[in-house]
Amino acid sequence: MKLEKEKLLDMYEKMVRIRKFEMKVEELHIQGILPGLKHLYIGEEAVAVGVISALREDDYIASTHRGHGHCIAKGSDIKKMMAELYGKKTGYCKGKGGSMHISDIDIGILGANGIVGANIPIASGAALSIKLRGTDEVAVSFFGDGAANEGIFHEGINLASAWKLPVMFVCENNQYAISTHQSRVTAISNMGDRASSYGIPKFIVDGMDVLAVHQAASKAVRWAREGKGPTLIECKTYRFKGHYVGEGSRELSYRPEEELEEWKKRCPIEKLKSELIEKNILTCSLAKKVSDKIDGEIEEAVKFAEESPYPDPQEALDDLFFEGALR
Numbered sequence: 001m002k003l004e005k006e007k008l009l010d011m012y013e014k015m016v017r018i019r020k021f022e023m024k025v026e027e028l029h030i031q032g033i034l035p036g037l038k039h040l041y042i043g044e045e046a047v048a049v050g051v052i053s054a055l056r057e058d059d060y061i062a063s064t065h066r067g068h069g070h071c072i073a074k075g076s077d078i079k080k081m082m083a084e085l086y087g088k089k090t091g092y093c094k095g096k097g098g099s100m101h102i103s104d105i106d107i108g109i110l111g112a113n114g115i116v117g118a119n120i121p122i123a124s125g126a127a128l129s130i131k132l133r134g135t136d137e138v139a140v141s142f143f144g145d146g147a148a149n150e151g152i153f154h155e156g157i158n159l160a161s162a163w164k165l166p167v168m169f170v171c172e173n174n175q176y177a178i179s180t181h182q183s184r185v186t187a188i189s190n191m192g193d194r195a196s197s198y199g200i201p202k203f204i205v206d207g208m209d210v211l212a213v214h215q216a217a218s219k220a221v222r223w224a225r226e227g228k229g230p231t232l233i234e235c236k237t238y239r240f241k242g243h244y245v246g247e248g249s250r251e252l253s254y255r256p257e258e259e260l261e262e263w264k265k266r267c268p269i270e271k272l273k274s275e276l277i278e279k280n281i282l283t284c285s286l287a288k289k290v291s292d293k294i295d296g297e298i299e300e301a302v303k304f305a306e307e308s309p310y311p312d313p314q315e316a317l318d319d320l321f322f323e324g325a326l327r
């Protein structure tokens with residue numbers, strides 16, 4: 001599959017935007033500036049960008065607790081994301097949701113989700129709605145290797161396959177569910193092999209290679225748009241940081257330093273960068289320009305968040321479904 005130069009550069013830029021956003025979030029959290037819990041996507045950028053770059057704007061994604069990368073890849077406003085992380089009124093959830101509740105329905109982001117595995121049936125539900133409306137959008141559920149061992153994985157995929165719903169199930173297999181290695185709780189090594197239980201196609205790809213992910217996702221999108229139903233895409237990936245910001249050195253108690261170092265050598269951004277340089281699509285000076293531009297965007301997002309007001313305490317119960325019940 002040959003991708004246009006602009007498309008490749010856009011994918012590169014999006015991966016850099018995710019990386020830099022996450023690095024800033026880590027820095028601000030460690031300084032004690034950001035409240036709440038954050039799970040960084042550093043190391044996994046190729047999965048979100050590879051899959052989402054195969055979608056249209058009117059397609060849907062359902063995200064996870066590790067969701068900043070999905071939102072940025074789908075085109076979220078990083079100013080509103082940063083404001084949400086600061087707990088400010090100008091954030092996506094008016095500062096009351098935080099990292100694990102960012103959503104932007106206008107561009108098809110059905111929401112991050114702090115409940116592991118919960119977005120699998122949500123994406124299937126969105127796909128059912130697509131089917132009932134008779135349109136050709138697709139829905140994507142991102143979830144981890146840990147989520148793939150929950151009952152909801154079976155329920156969501158089973159019904160989607162029985163009803164041939166236009167949904168892609170993307171397993172971001174970073175090998176760990178918090179501190180538990182996949183091999184301790186799963187007898188098979190490829191989560192993608194489970195596709196055969198549901199009679200759907202599988203793709204098992206190198207999740208550090210954005211082009212490989214994009215290629216698999218493009219096939220899955222075509223499959224869904226043609227009305228053939230769901231697919232399961234397993235992306236082998238790795239998180240370069242702890243499970244959550246603040247885990248610190250504890251992470252080395254459950255995963256060997258050498259393993260981390262080996263995976264870092266396979267950085268998905270460096271990989272794409274060198275491939276694009278080799279093909280004369282990217283130059284070092286253009287890469288520097290992209291880096292500077294994104295540094296500027298992040299600085300602007302932080303400024304926007306810092307200058308924004310906190311929500312008024314009077315608004316604490318606004319926008320909640322049970323608001324009436326409490327008053």
Ligand SMILES: Cc1ncc(C[n+]2csc(CCOP(=O)(O)OP(=O)(O)O)c2C)c(N)n1
Nearest residue numbers: 066114115116144145146147174176177178
């Ligand atoms: C239903 C549910 N069970 C447990 C948790 C606690 N929890 C939060 S993240 C996580 C690990 C998830 O691992 P995985 O699905 O592999 O995603 P990753 O963090 O590796 O991206 C767990 C167990 C939760 N939030 N929801």
Ligand SMILES: [Mg+2]
Nearest residue numbers: 144145176177
């Ligand atoms: Mg995991």
